[in-house]
Amino acid sequence: MAKDPVRVLVTGAAGQIGYALVPMIARGIMLGPDQPVILHMLDIPPATESLNGVKMELTDAAFPLLKGVVATTDVAEACKDVNIAVMVGGFPRKEGMERKDVMSKNVSIYKAQASALEQHAAKDVKVLVVANPANTNALILKEFAPSIPEKNITCLTRLDHNRALGQVAERLNVPVSTVKNVIIWGNHSSSQYPDVNHAVIDSPDGEKAVRDAVSDDAWLDGEFIKVVQQRGAAIIKARKLSSALSAASSACDHIRDWVLGTPKGSWVSMGVYSDGSYNVPPGIIYSYPVTCANGDWTIVQGLSIDEKSRAKLDATADELVEEKALAYTCISE
Numbered sequence: 001m002a003k004d005p006v007r008v009l010v011t012g013a014a015g016q017i018g019y020a021l022v023p024m025i026a027r028g029i030m031l032g033p034d035q036p037v038i039l040h041m042l043d044i045p046p047a048t049e050s051l052n053g054v055k056m057e058l059t060d061a062a063f064p065l066l067k068g069v070v071a072t073t074d075v076a077e078a079c080k081d082v083n084i085a086v087m088v089g090g091f092p093r094k095e096g097m098e099r100k101d102v103m104s105k106n107v108s109i110y111k112a113q114a115s116a117l118e119q120h121a122a123k124d125v126k127v128l129v130v131a132n133p134a135n136t137n138a139l140i141l142k143e144f145a146p147s148i149p150e151k152n153i154t155c156l157t158r159l160d161h162n163r164a165l166g167q168v169a170e171r172l173n174v175p176v177s178t179v180k181n182v183i184i185w186g187n188h189s190s191s192q193y194p195d196v197n198h199a200v201i202d203s204p205d206g207e208k209a210v211r212d213a214v215s216d217d218a219w220l221d222g223e224f225i226k227v228v229q230q231r232g233a234a235i236i237k238a239r240k241l242s243s244a245l246s247a248a249s250s251a252c253d254h255i256r257d258w259v260l261g262t263p264k265g266s267w268v269s270m271g272v273y274s275d276g277s278y279n280v281p282p283g284i285i286y287s288y289p290v291t292c293a294n295g296d297w298t299i300v301q302g303l304s305i306d307e308k309s310r311a312k313l314d315a316t317a318d319e320l321v322e323e324k325a326l327a328y329t330c331i332s333e
C-alpha cells in the first residue's frame, strides 16, 4: 500500500541551497524512493517571484513522489502540519565575514520561526537547522519552542563529516564509501574538531584504522584538520558563494539517517543538544558521533579521547558557550 505523504518544510527555499535541496527531496533522496512528499517552501516577500519560479520548475520536473507544493511567505502557513523542517533561511556569511557577524540577524529570525513551528507543525516534527550560525540558531529555536522535544532539534554538521570522509578518501585514493566513523566534534565553524582517531576504511582484508592506512600523523593532525575546518571558506573564495550542492546533499543524508537509521557498525555526526556526554557542557547544541534507529539518535559513548583531542573538544565547546551568551545579548537588545 502506498505510504501517506510526509510534509517537508524548507525555509529559504528560493536561495541557493534551497534550489539544490528541493529537487533532491522531491526525488526521494531524503526520505527514500517509496516515500511521497508534500513540499512546503518558505521565503521572504522580496523573494516571492523567485520562489514561484522554483514552484513552477517543480511542476515542470514532474516528480512522481511529489504530491503537493505549498510556496509561501507566510510562516504560519509554511509550518502547518509539517513533519520535517529544514531551516535554511537566513542571512548567509559573505567573503571575509565570521559567523558571529551574522548572529544578530539570525537570532531574531530563529526566535520567530521557533514559535511558528511550535504552534503549527506536527507535534513530533524533526528539525534540522542549516543556516549559520547553525548550532546557535538551533539552540535559539529549541529555547523558543519549548513544546518541541529537545531531541527533535538538531543542526547540520554532516557536511563537515562528509568533507572529512572526502579528504581521507582522496588522500588514500579509495572510494569514499569505504571510509567511515570520522567524527566532527563541536561547532559548525572553524573551531570544530574533525577527528579520525576512530575512523576506519573497509578493505578486502577487513577494516583498517585510518591512522594506519594514511600513516602520516603530521598530515592527519595538521593539514587534514585545517582543510576540513576551512572548507566552507575555501568554497566561498572559489565560488563567491557558499557551499550549496554539498550542503543540500548532506542535509538529505542527515535526515535520511535520522529517520531511516544509520547502517550497522557506523556512525555519523549531528549537532544535538548536549547532555554532558564527553564532559561537554550541557545546554549547547554540540556535534557528536551518533547512531540512529527507530527515528531517534543516540550519542556514541565510550570512545577514548586522548589529551590533544580533549583540548580540541573543549575549545570548540568554549566557542559555543560564548556564542550562546552573544545570542542572548542579541535577544535582549
Ligand SMILES: NC(=O)C1=CN([C@@H]2O[C@H](COP(=O)(O)OP(=O)(O)OC[C@H]3O[C@@H](n4cnc5c(N)ncnc54)[C@H](O)[C@@H]3O)[C@@H](O)[C@H]2O)C=CC1
Residues within 6 Å of the ligand: 011, 012, 013, 014, 015, 016, 017, 018, 042, 043, 044, 047, 088, 089, 090, 091, 092, 093, 109, 129, 130, 131, 132, 133, 134, 156, 157, 159, 160, 188, 242, 243, 244, 247
Ligand atoms: N550548516 C552548514 O553546513 C551550512 C550552512 N550554510 C548556511 O545556510 C544558509 C543558507 O545559505 P544559502 O542558501 O547559500 O543562502 P541564500 O542567501 O542563497 O539563501 C537564503 C534564503 O533565505 C531566505 N531568507 C532570509 N530570511 C528568511 C526568513 N526569515 N525566512 C525564510 N527565508 C528567509 C533568503 O531570502 C534567501 O532566499 C546560510 O546561513 C549559510 O551560511 C551554508 C552551507 C553549509
Ligand SMILES: O=C([O-])CC(=O)C(=O)O
Residues within 6 Å of the ligand: 092, 093, 132, 159, 231, 232, 233, 235, 242, 243
Ligand atoms: O562557511 C559558510 O558560511 C558556509 C558553510 O557553513 C559551509 O560551507 O560550511
